Amino acid sequence: MGWDVMILNTKDTLQSPQIDKSSLPSFGQRQAMIDNLNRLFPNIEWDEDLAYGHLNNEVYVGNIGLGESEKMTGYFWLGIYGGTNPFEVIMKLCDEYRSSAFDTVTSEYITIDKPSDKGWKHFQDFRNYVAERLGNSDKGGSEGE
Numbered sequence: 532m533g534w535d536v537m538i539l540n541t542k543d544t545l546q547s548p549q550i551d552k553s554s555l556p557s558f559g560q561r562q563a564m565i566d567n568l569n570r571l572f573p574n575i576e577w578d579e580d581l582a583y584g585h586l587n588n589e590v591y592v593g594n595i596g597l598g599e600s601e602k603m604t605g606y607f608w609l610g611i612y613g614g615t616n617p618f619e620v621i622m623k624l625c626d627e628y629r630s631s632a633f634d635t636v637t638s639e640y641i642t643i644d645k646p647s648d649k650g651w652k653h654f655q656d657f658r659n660y661v662a663e664r665l666g667n668s669d670k671g672g673s674e675g676e
Contacts, residue, residue: 533593533612535635538624540605542631555605558628564603568595571627572620587613591620618648 540555558564561581568584569575575584575595584595592613598604609624611617621632621641632641 533610534617536609536611536617536621536641537633537635538607538609538621538628539631539633540628542629552604552606557605558603558607561597561601561603564597564607567627571623586620588620590614591617593617 539552540558565577565581565584572586572588574588575586577584580599582597582599584597586593586595591611593609593611596608596610598607609617609621618641624630625632633639634641
C-alpha cells in the first residue's frame with residue numbers, strides 16, 4: 532500500500548477522474564527513460580524486467596512504475612510509501628519531463644507553485660494507523676478489544 536501519483540506527459544489539466552491516458556503523447560523508448568531516470572536519481576534499483584524501479588533516497592521511498600512496453604505510454608506511476616518529502620522528487624520529474632502530477636487519492640493535480648499534501652497526509656495517517664494496530668497485535672490486541 533502506498534500513495535500513488537500519476538505523472539502525465541502533458542502540462543494541461545485533464546478532466547478527472549476520466550483521464551484519457553491514450554491521448555497523451557508517449558514518453559519515448561523505455562530504455563531512454565530508464566537512462567534519464569538513472570541520471571536524475573543514481574540510486575534507483577530496477578527489477579529484473581525493468582518495469583519498476585525502487586528509489587530510496589530517504590526523501591522519497593517508493594517505486595517508479597514504467598510498465599513493460601518498450602515504447603512508453605504517456606504516463607507512469609509513482610508508488611510512494613515513505614520518506615520525508617516526496618514532493619521534491621515529484622516536482623523534479625514534472626520539471627524534467629514538462630509534465631503534470633495527478634494525486635490518485637484526492638483526484639487533484641499537484642501543482643509546482645503550491646503542491647497540495649492532502650493525499651500524502653491521508654496516506655501517512657492510514658499507514659500510521661495500520662502500524663499502530665499491528666504493533667498492538669503483538670501485545671494481544673489493541674485497547675478496547
